[in-house]
Amino acid sequence: MTTIKKITLGKNGPLVSKLGLGCMRMSAVWGGPVNDESESIATIQSALDNGINFLNTGDFYGSGHNELLVGKAIKGRRDDAFISVKFGAIFYNGQWIGLDLRPIAIKNFINYSLVRLGIDTIDLYQPCRLDGSVPIEDVIGTIADLIKEGKVRHLGVSEITADQLRSANSIYPVSALEIGYSLADRQIESDLLPVAKELGIGVVAFANTAEGLLTGEMKAPLAADDYHIHFSRFQGENLIKNLQKVDILKQIAKEKGCSPTQLAIAWVNSQGDHIMPLVSMSRRSRLPENMQAMDLVFTAEEMQILDKEFAEGAILGGTYLQR
Numbered sequence: 001m002t003t004i005k006k007i008t009l010g011k012n013g014p015l016v017s018k019l020g021l022g023c024m025r026m027s028a029v030w031g032g033p034v035n036d037e038s039e040s041i042a043t044i045q046s047a048l049d050n051g052i053n054f055l056n057t058g059d060f061y062g063s064g065h066n067e068l069l070v071g072k073a074i075k076g077r078r079d080d081a082f083i084s085v086k087f088g089a090i091f092y093n094g095q096w097i098g099l100d101l102r103p104i105a106i107k108n109f110i111n112y113s114l115v116r117l118g119i120d121t122i123d124l125y126q127p128c129r130l131d132g133s134v135p136i137e138d139v140i141g142t143i144a145d146l147i148k149e150g151k152v153r154h155l156g157v158s159e160i161t162a163d164q165l166r167s168a169n170s171i172y173p174v175s176a177l178e179i180g181y182s183l184a185d186r187q188i189e190s191d192l193l194p195v196a197k198e199l200g201i202g203v204v205a206f207a208n209t210a211e212g213l214l215t216g217e218m219k220a221p222l223a224a225d226d227y228h229i230h231f232s233r234f235q236g237e238n239l240i241k242n243l244q245k246v247d248i249l250k251q252i253a254k255e256k257g258c259s260p261t262q263l264a265i266a267w268v269n270s271q272g273d274h275i276m277p278l279v280s281m282s283r284r285s286r287l288p289e290n291m292q293a294m295d296l297v298f299t300a301e302e303m304q305i306l307d308k309e310f311a312e313g314a315i316l317g318g319t320y321l322q323r
Contacts, residue, residue, distance in 0.1 A: 002291040004051040010175035011200030020054035022280035027062025044073035058086035067116035084124040101134040103142040126156030144172040162191040176202040183310040184210035206278040216260035233317035266296035
């Protein structure tokens, strides 16, 4: 059985599992169906049983459904879980309509989150992104106040720029940066990752398979009702050329006796002790595979091939991950 090691989240921060569980897809995503709730709860509890204590959710995932789900899963075992919550996104009828980062809104959001989760304190609380609509001093300052009140333990930020990260950290120490990072999305390596490392901020890296591109299971063309087709990365010649790159990943995975998905997670894991792969799961059956990925080690030659073939810009087109 793979043992998930613990890392310190940020400078002098809390101990958390090196592998995080993303709970978003346990709720309706992109208008899709809700997963089997009992299986989702069992997946969270199985993750906790196996030492994965970092649970990532958002108050807007399924309009609160995700927090209610996590709350049910951790009932009676609060101390086993480290709860990360994002806030700020406003949806109506399943459609994104903007952000609300006003201090008065943040104070409202957190009370609802605490009730839905059934807890007294959120371990990591973070705006889902910053758009300049509210001064960063007001956003971060409000979370700092919530920490002083005891409603939050640690400050996190998500999908922001290097300059914004410096500003946030100067207002109150940031424990974690949540950001999309994969072999297909390496643009943050030139600015954001170095700043996070310099400031001693942990990195929670989501979308390790780049919205499924790196799983090796995608084929061109995609079905007309596939949500991926809204993004240029998955359209026409872009997808065809991108899948040719994925063939390289599939070949290396075959030689290592693992899946492309495991390889993609392992690559993120190998980028530093301060970087946590955040992997979305909604079925217990996926836990062993994703945990085993944390034990994979690359040779120098394999790393050179991956760095060359998946250099920044090698994957054509973008997704919502790009800032």
